[in-house]
Amino acid sequence: MRVSKFVTIGIVAAAISCGGSNSSPTGTVNDPPPPTGGVNITVQNFSFSPAVDTIKVGTTVQWVNNGPSEHSSTSDTGLWNSQGLTPPSGGGAYGGATAGATFQFTFNQAGTFTYHCMFHPPSAYPSFVGTIVVTN
């Protein structure tokens, strides 16, 4: 039964991908892998996911635009700014073939770091914000 075997593999793969706290959420099949020892945050549908990510000092975070619009990861305090991250060709999770633009930043200090999208500011998109909690 070839078809049911593929279904079983798909379910197992989905279960594995949901196991880690920092694994990519569903709908991000086109995301590139996270940096070694790092984590991915998906930018899509006017949200960052996970919206709150707790990491250790020295961890690299990679933001990936997987939605149809251009977005950014912009620190509220100016610590980092990805500038514009182009969307995937063909719409990313909506059927595109290639991943959208990415941006990496390594957190070398403990603390709580909030950020937003420079094109869709919290004044207009209050839930489109993210927080990185960096612990020793």
Ligand SMILES: [Cu+2]
């Ligand atoms: Cu945006």
